[in-house]
Amino acid sequence: MNASGDAPGTPITGPALVPEAPDRLERVQSVGGCLFRLLAWGCAALYLMLCLAVSYAHRSPWDLATIVVAAVAGYACLARRGLERWATASAFASLALTWALATMAPGTRDQAALVEVTGLLVLVARMAWTAPQGRVIAMTALVGVPVVLTPLRGSPFLLLVLTGPLTVLAAIAIGAGLYLRALDTRRRRALSDARRDERLELARDLHDFVAHHVTGIVVQAQAARFAAGSGAAAQSPEQLDRMFGQIEKAGTEALTSMRRMVGLLRDAQDGVRPGGAPEGGATRPVGDLTQIADLVDGFGDTPPAALALADDLGELPPEVVTSAHRVVQEALTNARKHAADATVVRVSVARLGDGSVEVAVRDDGQGRGRRLPSGGFGLAGLAERVDAVDGRLTAGPRPEGGWEVVAVIPVSGG
Numbered sequence: 001m002n003a004s005g006d007a008p009g010t011p012i013t014g015p016a017l018v019p020e021a022p023d024r025l026e027r028v029q030s031v032g033g034c035l036f037r038l039l040a041w042g043c044a045a046l047y048l049m050l051c052l053a054v055s056y057a058h059r060s061p062w063d064l065a066t067i068v069v070a071a072v073a074g075y076a077c078l079a080r081r082g083l084e085r086w087a088t089a090s091a092f093a094s095l096a097l098t099w100a101l102a103t104m105a106p107g108t109r110d111q112a113a114l115v116e117v118t119g120l121l122v123l124v125a126r127m128a129w130t131a132p133q134g135r136v137i138a139m140t141a142l143v144g145v146p147v148v149l150t151p152l153r154g155s156p157f158l159l160l161v162l163t164g165p166l167t168v169l170a171a172i173a174i175g176a177g178l179y180l181r182a183l184d185t186r187r188r189r190a191l192s193d194a195r196r197d198e199r200l201e202l203a204r205d206l207h208d209f210v211a212h213h214v215t216g217i218v219v220q221a222q223a224a225r226f227a228a229g230s231g232a233a234a235q236s237p238e239q240l241d242r243m244f245g246q247i248e249k250a251g252t253e254a255l256t257s258m259r260r261m262v263g264l265l266r267d268a269q270d271g272v273r274p275g276g277a278p279e280g281g282a283t284r285p286v287g288d289l290t291q292i293a294d295l296v297d298g299f300g301d302t303p304p305a306a307l308a309l310a311d312d313l314g315e316l317p318p319e320v321v322t323s324a325h326r327v328v329q330e331a332l333t334n335a336r337k338h339a340a341d342a343t344v345v346r347v348s349v350a351r352l353g354d355g356s357v358e359v360a361v362r363d364d365g366q367g368r369g370r371r372l373p374s375g376g377f378g379l380a381g382l383a384e385r386v387d388a389v390d391g392r393l394t395a396g397p398r399p400e401g402g403w404e405v406v407a408v409i410p411v412s413g414g
Contacts, residue, residue: 001194002058007029023349025379035046036088037078037080037377039077040074040078041078044070044071044074044115044119045071045074045114046070047114048067048070048074048112048115048117051063051066051067051111051112052064052067052068052113053218054111055067055109055111057382058107060105062100062101062104062105062108062165063108063109063111064112065097065100066097066101066108066111066113067112068113069090069093069094069097069112069116069169070112070113070114070115070116070119071115072089072090072357073090073093073094073115073116073118073119073120073123074116074118074119075088075116075119075128075260076090076119076123077088077118077119077120077121077122077123077366082176083130084127084131084135085128086123087123087127087139087143088140088142089140090119090123090143090146091120091123091142091145091146092122094116094120094146094150095105095145095146095149095152098146098152098153100149101152102152104151106153106154106155107154107161108153110153110154113150116150117147117150117166118244120143120144120146120147121147121173122194123143123171123326124140124143124144124147124170124173124174124177125141125174125177125180126177127142127143127177127178128173128174128176128177128178128181129177129178129180129181129184130174130181132363134153136181140159140174142175143206144170144173146168147166147169147170148163148166149164150162150166151163152164159220172179186414192381194380194381195380195384198381198382198384198385200223200387201385202388206258214250217247217250221247223242224240224243224244224247231322241288253317253412256317256412258270266387281324286373289309289313289316289321289324289349290306291321292309292324292328292347292349293307294326294327295325295329295332296328296332296347299332299336299345303335303339303341303344303345303363303365304340304343304344304345305332305335305344305345305346305348306344306345306346306347307348307349308346308347308348308350309348309349310348310349310350310351312351313349313350313351313357314351315384315410316357317411317412319388319389320389320409320411322389323359323385323386323389323391323407323409324357324359325347325405325407326382326385326406327359327361327382327386327393327405328347328361330379330382330405331347331361331362332345332347334379334403334405335363335365335403336360338403339363339365339402339403340363341366342364343364343400344363345361345362345363346360346361346362346363347360347361348360348361348362352408354410355410356408356409356410357408357409357410357411358406358407358408359406359407359408359409360404360406360407360408361404361405361406361407362400362402362403362404362405363403363404364397364398364400364401364402365402365403366401366402377393379393379405385386385409386409388411389410390409390410391407391408391409391410392407392408393407394406394407
């Protein structure tokens with residue numbers, strides 16, 4: 001699974017991040033973004049310094065003003081913080097410079113306009129992409145108008161020649177920003193749908209947990225009533241106490257299972273797909289670890305899968321077993337999609353020193369096999385399930401090659 005549908009090399013968590021598993025992809029992207037900004041700012045600064053050197057002989061304040069405004073726009077277009085404030089300042093500075101040059105110094109050669117216009121076009125795209133919904137039109141227009149009006153600083157010929165192309169460039173920047181905005185919106189919606197579907201699946205599992213525990217409570221209560229009605233000769237006080245203790249234990253386990261999941265289910269109150277309720281399959285039985293064995297046995301031979309169950313697992317709560325089953329199911333699905341060149345997929349379920357259960361699925365594939373279509377949110381939804389039982393989920397490449405998905409699930413009283 002060295003190329004899963006989710007972001008490679010990243011820890012996958014629910015509402016909280018896992019501090020033990022740093023997000024390496026985010027760090028790479030952050031470093032790459034910083035290097036790109038430094039490179040772009042360096043090139044712009046070098047060009048503006050050349051413009052300053054060329055215009056030094058004239059010693060005109062208007063030449064210095066054009067360089068200052070271009071520097072502001074060049075910095076603002078790649079600013080990470082206060083983007084709207086920088087965009088507003090750049091737009092008003094450019095408009096003021098255009099008005100001043102057109103009315104007071106029409107013959108000024110604006111050699112720094114290349115950096116200024118480029119910065120404003122980037123700001124147009126970023127405003128269309130990231131501005132809040134209520135201000136996106138106003139901010140995009142505010143930054144786009146100075147681009148179109150820049151030719152007013154020169155001769156009528158420049159106004160005639162450059163207005164059309166600059167208008168087209170501004171329109172392209174707006175289109176690019178809106179396209180990126182649509183991609184972000186689509187991804188957020190898809191991620192929200194994946195989490196909602198996982199919560200609805202948790203609701204079905206909660207029914208299973210409650211039915212499992214309540215059935216045990218009812219059976220034990222019936223046995224206790226029968227023993228009490230049969231007289232002391234049938235059952236000793238110690239045996240009756242043991243029966244009531246089992247009833248208490250089953251009730252406590254039921255409350256624990258429900259308490260761990262109700263938090264997620266509250267967010268799924270309105271989780272119905274537009275146009276009707278989601279398709280629901282049959283409710284899955286609670287089962288035990290033999291279901292994981294059946295899952296691995298039915299995986300097939302492309303690549304083959306091997307299961308290792310520790311001897312000291314003991315009896316696990318049903319929500320732990322179900323979560324482990326879901327982890328193995330999703331990880332094997334990713335292996336089938338993305339690690340067809342793997343020689344083996346190893347599945348292990350073991351106890352850790354603190355009593356928690358570790359479920360690991362590892363392969364040695366290099367991602368050269370088939371790559372089937374993937375929605376890219378399987379692990380994101382799976383993290384919601386693991387987090388619901390206070391566990392943590394990590395997924396990423398292995399140092400020795402291949403891919404691994406590891407879930408650590410705590411066990412109450414374990």
